[in-house]
Amino acid sequence: MKSIWLSLALVLLTGSALAAPQTVRLSVPTMDCPVCPITIKKALLQVAGVSQAQVNFERREALVTFDNARTHVDALVRATAGAGYPSTVTERQP
Numbered sequence: 001m002k003s004i005w006l007s008l009a010l011v012l013l014t015g016s017a018l019a020a021p022q023t024v025r026l027s028v029p030t031m032d033c034p035v036c037p038i039t040i041k042k043a044l045l046q047v048a049g050v051s052q053a054q055v056n057f058e059r060r061e062a063l064v065t066f067d068n069a070r071t072h073v074d075a076l077v078r079a080t081a082g083a084g085y086p087s088t089v090t091e092r093q094p
């Protein structure tokens, strides 16, 4: 068990192609009340591979960090659309 965590830590530290964290900014223009970000955040965190989702109501955008070996930006866009909020990618890092 310990070795599993050790290799996981190594993968995270080396940023191997197997698990490279990536952050994207999504524009979500149809948010219209302060509850919308909660719904969107839940939908994003349900996507396997997503580790972080910060949704900003004032800016109508979501900042999502995910493991690009486990999911893809298209899945994030589908997740927000599925929750009732179509989104578009405005920025990718790295």
Ligand SMILES: [Cu+2]
Pocket: 031, 032, 033, 034, 035, 036, 037
């Ligand atoms: Cu709302």
